[in-house]
Amino acid sequence: MNIGNDIxxxxxxxxxxCSAIALLMLGVFRGEGSSRLIMTLSVTALIVTLxxxxxxxxxxxxxxxxxxxxxxxGDFMKMLVLIGAALTMVMAQRYIEREQMARFELPVLLLxxxxxxxxxxxxxxxxxxxxxxxxxxxxxxxxxxxxxxTLRSSEAGLKYFVLGSLSSxxxxxxxxxxxxxxxxxxxxxLAEIFANGGExxxxxxxxxxxxxxxxxxxxxxxxxxxxxxxxxxxAPTAITAFFAVAPKIAGLALFVRVLMGPFGELxxxxxxxxxxxxxxxxxxxxxxxxxQNNIKRLMAYSSIGNMGYALVGLAxxxxxxxxxVGVYMAIYLFMNVGTFAVILCMRVNDRMVERIDDLKGLSRxxxxxxxxxxxxxxxxxxxxxxxxxxxxxxxxxxxxxxxxYILAVIGVLTSVISAFxxxxxxxxxxxxxxSEAFDQPIGREMAVVLTATSVIVLLFFIMPSPILESASAxxxxxxxxxx
Amino acid sequence: xxxxxxxxxxxxxxxxxxxMMVIAARNPVHSVLFLILAFFNSAGLFVLMGAEFLAxxxxxxxxxxxxxxxxxxxxxxxxxVTQIKHGFLQYLxxxxxxxxxxxxxxxxxxxxxVAVPEAQSVAQIPFSPGGDVTNTQALGAVLYDRYVYLFQAxxxxxxxxxxxxxxxxxxxxxxxxxxxxxxxxxxxxxDSVEVxxxxxxxxx
Numbered sequence: 001m002n003i004g005n006d007i008x009x010x011x012x013x014x015x016x017x018c019s020a021i022a023l024l025m026l027g028v029f030r031g032e033g034s035s036r037l038i039m040t041l042s043v044t045a046l047i048v049t050l051x052x053x054x055x056x057x058x059x060x061x062x063x064x065x066x067x068x069x070x071x072x073x074g075d076f077m078k079m080l081v082l083i084g085a086a087l088t089m090v091m092a093q094r095y096i097e098r099e100q101m102a103r104f105e106l107p108v109l110l111l112x113x114x115x116x117x118x119x120x121x122x123x124x125x126x127x128x129x130x131x132x133x134x135x136x137x138x139x140x141x142x143x144x145x146x147x148x149x150t151l152r153s154s155e156a157g158l159k160y161f162v163l164g165s166l167s168s169x170x171x172x173x174x175x176x177x178x179x180x181x182x183x184x185x186x187x188x189x190l191a192e193i194f195a196n197g198g199e200x201x202x203x204x205x206x207x208x209x210x211x212x213x214x215x216x217x218x219x220x221x222x223x224x225x226x227x228x229x230x231x232x233x234x235a236p237t238a239i240t241a242f243f244a245v246a247p248k249i250a251g252l253a254l255f256v257r258v259l260m261g262p263f264g265e266l267x268x269x270x271x272x273x274x275x276x277x278x279x280x281x282x283x284x285x286x287x288x289x290x291x292q293n294n295i296k297r298l299m300a301y302s303s304i305g306n307m308g309y310a311l312v313g314l315a316x317x318x319x320x321x322x323x324x325v326g327v328y329m330a331i332y333l334f335m336n337v338g339t340f341a342v343i344l345c346m347r348v349n350d351r352m353v354e355r356i357d358d359l360k361g362l363s364r365x366x367x368x369x370x371x372x373x374x375x376x377x378x379x380x381x382x383x384x385x386x387x388x389x390x391x392x393x394x395x396x397x398x399x400x401x402x403x404x405y406i407l408a409v410i411g412v413l414t415s416v417i418s419a420f421x422x423x424x425x426x427x428x429x430x431x432x433x434x435s436e437a438f439d440q441p442i443g444r445e446m447a448v449v450l451t452a453t454s455v456i457v458l459l460f461f462i463m464p465s466p467i468l469e470s471a472s473a474x475x476x477x478x479x480x481x482x483x
Numbered sequence: 484x485x486x487x488x489x490x491x492x493x494x495x496x497x498x499x500x501x502x503m504m505v506i507a508a509r510n511p512v513h514s515v516l517f518l519i520l521a522f523f524n525s526a527g528l529f530v531l532m533g534a535e536f537l538a539x540x541x542x543x544x545x546x547x548x549x550x551x552x553x554x555x556x557x558x559x560x561x562x563x564v565t566q567i568k569h570g571f572l573q574y575l576x577x578x579x580x581x582x583x584x585x586x587x588x589x590x591x592x593x594x595x596x597v598a599v600p601e602a603q604s605v606a607q608i609p610f611s612p613g614g615d616v617t618n619t620q621a622l623g624a625v626l627y628d629r630y631v632y633l634f635q636a637x638x639x640x641x642x643x644x645x646x647x648x649x650x651x652x653x654x655x656x657x658x659x660x661x662x663x664x665x666x667x668x669x670x671x672x673x674d675s676v677e678v679x680x681x682x683x684x685x686x687x
Contacts, residue, residue, distance in 0.1 A: 065632075103650065135636060138640060142646070142651060202591065206588065
């Protein structure tokens with residue numbers, strides 16, 4: 001084993017883990033007042049990690065006895081995760097200072113969680129997969145409950161923890177079944193076994209179902225979505241923004257890697273499961289969101305629905321499908337970061353408000369924020385020519401091409417239903433009588449994030465090639481002999 | 484061989500019996516003590532199998548640390564068994580049902596067991612690589628060499644757990660009087676004693 005080579009292969013992860021530990025030490029020695037410094041350094045560490053990832057010459061390599069794998073797909077998804085984590089942390093600083101929850105452990109925990117996400121994406125072994133998932137979730141449980149003195153935050157943390165442990169149990173049960181019936185935990189070996197026509201026993205299928213259930217919980221796909229609205233509502237808003245972006249992308253990437261990598265030959269076994277989960281998620285996401293008055297709960301259901309659309313691409317199981325998942329997640333990242341930036345700006349008289357009614361007449365009291373939110377909502381509803389339309393378009397095209405017509409039709413229908421509540425927000429902002437205006441100014445970093453994300457979402461159709469091409473390159477990782 | 488077989492049955496019987504007592508005992512403290520007994524006898528079973536390192540670790544970690552911790556927690560929590568047993572019958576059917584389903588699944592797994600050729604190679608990973616390698620060395624080779632990535636990952640998870648526990652529970656209390664030795668030593672007479680010149684005969 002060449003340890004130098006291994007370290008080089010996993011350099012972004014190792015760097016991020018080491019900087020998290022270093023920042024923890026710095027925080028401990030500098031005391032409570034160092035929150036802002038640690039947050040700044042954490043964001044810097046994420047950016048450096050992104051740089052290391054982009055410069056990394058290693059493609060299609062594995063390290064640490066084949067426990068860890070790098071490929072184009074992993075690089076693309078890691079990029080999205082790092083961007084999402086960095087943007088949400090930039091937005092979080094002002095919020096956590098105003099809400100008196102500025103503690104240096106918060107950015108450190110978020111960094112550890114990000115390390116877990118990178119490990120999930122690069123996992124090439126069932127044990128490595130589990131380790132990544134646990135590192136990611138454990139840090140998030142703590143972060144959800146970080147406002148330990150408020151009832152709702154503690155409740156959110158506890159709920160997340162209990163249900164998360166349950167899903168970890170299911171995941172482990174599935175993993176042990178797969179190990180028992182194949183004799184290996186390594187993804188490469190598993191793929192070889194099935195490629196050589198290895199027998200698929202009932203026990204293996206059961207294991208695969210449990211594995212899918214555990215992963216579906218992590219991305220909050222129906223029927224494992226119960227925790228999402230409560231946790232999103234209870235957790236501090238800045239943390240909710242983090243929850244809604246990076247872990248979702250990492251979870252979905254892991255889902256894709258597990259099903260397309262080692263179990264790629266078993267499409268017949270898992271396609272039904274994914275189709276069901278996708279349909280259920282799209283339906284619940286569309287229907288349950290209609291009755292919501294709280295914008296954080298609304299975003300929770302919206303993210304459930306979005307996961308459903310992304311899973312449609314996975315259900316297709318083709319190169320186009322995986323490319324569509326990549327494109328969808330990239331667009332989802334920018335739409336969600338932007339929307340949460342607006343939600344973080346919802347302050348009246350120095351107090352956070354989160355009801356949809358609080359947005360009344362925003363177009364008159366604060367036309368720019370209203371315009372940005374309108375762009376994101378139109379995009380989520382899938383109105384052309386905004387980015388969200390293209391995300392859905394590619395996903396549905398992939399489904400149609402692999403013959404899943406019903407799935408595509410249901411997708412379009414739920415998309416129309418969900419347009420109702422997205423458009424309702426726009427109606428509230430533009431046609432209702434103004435209520436109290438939001439506090440000004442919103443802060444420079446918020447303005448930058450809002451401008452950047454809304455420009456990306458708005459002008460995606462003019463220059464779609466960077467995202468499309470990198471998503472195509474990512475999808476090729478699973479189809480080495482593909483076109 | 485006979486001695487070994489006898490020892491095995493003795494240890495095994497005590498493990499099973501004390502494990503039963505762990506869940507059957509009325510007093511939670513007794514449960515923990517039976518748990519310790521079960522750990523000790525499992526360590527004996529490990530020794531019989533030639534895994535002396537695991538045996539010692541079991542005693543040191545589980546008996547020495549975990550069980551004692553349990554004991555403290557049980558004593559501090561003041562567990563009321565009747566309170567816990569309340570509602571037991573109400574949840575029994577659901578619990579039995581879930582247990583039954585899992586049992587059937589396990590039986591199906593056991594029934595459908597087929598060893599793939601790859602399992603052979605995994606089973607052949609030697610737990611003592613032959614020669615004079617002790618099983619401490621063999622474990623070290625697996626843990627710190629072959630699976631070093633997972634070992635480090637587990638370390639990170641434990642670190643996060645520790646940070647989490649501190650973040651969620653540590654409170655700095657106000658008004659606690661602490662001894663500061665440096666302050667005590669650097670105290671001088673001038674700081675604490677004031678010499679008053681009292682005129683004689685003038686009263687205080």
